[in-house]
Every structure is written in C-alpha cells, then in structure tokens.
Amino acid sequence: MRLQKPKVLAILGYPLGHSLSPVMQQAALDYRNLPWYYVPLEMAPPQLGAALRGLRALENFAGANVTIPYKEAVIPFLDFLSPEAQATGAVNTIVVGEKGWKGYNTDIVGFLAPLRRRRFRLPGKSAVLWGTGGAARAVLYALGQEGVEYITIFGRNLLKARKLVTALKNFLGPAKTEILLFQDPRAAARIQKAHLLINATPLGSAADKENKKATSFYRPLLRGLSSKALVYDLSYTPPLTPLLKLAKNKGAAIINGQEMLVAQGAEAFRLWTHGAAPIKIMEKALKSALK
Ligand SMILES: NC(=O)c1ccc[n+]([C@@H]2O[C@H](COP(=O)([O-])OP(=O)(O)OC[C@H]3O[C@@H](n4cnc5c(N)ncnc54)[C@H](OP(=O)(O)O)[C@@H]3O)[C@@H](O)[C@H]2O)c1
Secondary structure, three states: OOOOOOEEEEEEEOOOOOOOHHHHHHHHHHHOOOOEEEEEEEOOHHHHHHHHHHHHOOOOEEEEEEOOOOOOOOHHHOOEEOHHHHHHOOOOEEEEEOOEEEEEOOHHHHHHHHHHHOOOOOOOOEEEEEOOOHHHHHHHHHHHHOOOOEEEEEEOOHHHHHHHHHHHHHHOOOOEEEEEEOOOOOHHHHHHHOOEEEEOOOOOOOOOOOHHHHHHHHHHHOOOOOOOOEEEEOOOOOOOOHHHHHHHHOOOEEEOOHHHHHHHHHHHHHHHHOOOOOHHHHHHHHHHHHO
C-alpha cells in the first residue's frame, strides 16, 4: 500500500471561539482514512498577510476554510477565484492546487442544499432576506440564480443593503428586489406574502450578545406569517432559535443552520480531497459537538 503524505487544512478567522468546522472536518478525514489534519488558526487582522505568506511556504498545506472577518480580506492573497466567489466577493474555502491558491464560496451550495433536500422550488417565489452581511451576500446570489421572483432585503443600514444589491445586480436574474429597514411599516405585509424567510443575522443565535431581545424583535415582524411559509435561520445554535420557535408556533416549516453548515463543509471537503464527503459522519460529529 502506498502511504499518503500527511496534509494540513485549517480554518482561518478571528476570533475563532469554538468553531465547529475542525470537529466536523476531522471526523470526515478520519472516516476516509486520509492522513490529513484540520486545525483552527487564529490571527489578528494586522497579521493576516503574514499568516497567509507563512502558509504559502508550507509544502503540505492543502487549503482552508475562511470565516469572519476574513471572507473578503483574503481575496487579494489568492491566485484565482471561482465564478461564485468572484460574484459574491466572498471566499469561505481556499484550495491549494498545482497552479496556485483558488478561492471558492461554498456557502451558496450549502445554503441551497436543505432547500433541495425538501424539494422546495424557488422559481417564481417571494423571499424575504434579513441581513446584509457576508452570509446574506451568498444567499442573495443563490436566490437570484435560482429564479426567485421577489426578494425583499431587510437591514438596519440602508446604504449597506443598497451596496449589496448593486454588487450582485448582474447575478439576480429576473428577481425584483426591494430594500426595507426592519422597522418599516410595510415590513409585516411583505413577510405575510413571503414563501421563504431567511434570517442571515446573528440575532437570536447563542453567540449573539443581544440574544434576549430576539423574541420581542421578531414577534411583531412575524405577525402575519403564513403557515405555508418556510423559515430558514442560518444560525446553528441553539437548534430552535427564538425566530424558529415563533415560526413553528405559527405552523410554518423551519430549517436551522446546521444543515447548511454541514453542506458547505461537505462541498469544501469535496474540493480539497476530490472525493465525496461522508455527510452522515459530519452530521454526527456536529451533533455530538453541539451537545
Ligand atoms: N449555517 C451556516 O453554515 C452559516 C454560514 C455563514 C453564516 N452563518 C450565520 O449567519 C449569521 C450571519 O453571518 P455573517 O457572516 O453574514 O455575519 P456578518 O457579515 O457580520 O453580517 C451580519 C448581518 O446581521 C446584521 N445584524 C447583526 N446584529 C443585528 C441585530 N441585532 N439586528 C439586526 N441586524 C443585525 C448586520 O447588520 P450591520 O451590517 O448593520 O451590522 C449584518 O447585516 C451568523 O449567525 C452566522 O453564524 C451560518
């Protein structure tokens, strides 16, 4: 048997806290009997360039995941971008190849995977998207590419929301977009009409400092939510976020961010190893890490 050389993968971010990617990816690598190691690498923003140059010097560095706050900041350090990374201006996966470092955005595939699994058809639908940050960028791109008809984007900063829509305008297909502040009097009416509501803000996640305010923030917005709607919270802890609890009580279908986390990680695994990810193993590792 020819032994493979050990390779190193990493997650790059700051701060990394208790990132779940190392547990999930290491379980997948071990399951596939790959002698690879996946490590959390934390660096403060002024050190990002030095850290990336250091990684370039390593013979067995195979790639990385990239998380907050570096999804945009890593781009100048890469040699190529996938079309999705180019369009969204955000990279969450780096693959080291023979020709250089390539940036990908697997949040797009990751976001769509739970919808595909449920056979939720996006063409012609009305969607509401909360948030205008990095994850919202991937979601907006995915919704546009999949043929969603109306997209209302809610933010707390109109300028940031406009910048997001302008940056992606060539990728939104036939979608009609509208931007509203959360407190806009038309907010509840838009939500009432939505087939799909996506929360791409951290409000209500375990990591959020304003967590306690989440239920009172969301309750008035969900006043008219249809029981036929699907509510998708990108946060992965707690499994039933305040938003999902309210939506469930209204009879709506819900999805939490755990499936997306696994799906974006599975796509990264495929890009690094050229083999299919053991999704069930990754789900199991994630669930036990979350316990
Ligand atoms: N499941 C997954 O695989 C996955 C993948 C990526 C992200 N996520 C989750 O998605 C969420 C967003 O991540 P991100 O990378 O997009 O973060 P980000 O770039 O920091 O963007 C966060 C967005 O939420 C808004 N926001 C923050 N606190 C808010 C509040 N209290 N009320 C209203 N809006 C608020 C921010 O508004 P301002 O711009 O005004 O600050 C911004 O638009 C996080 O919970 C993250 O864990 C999950």
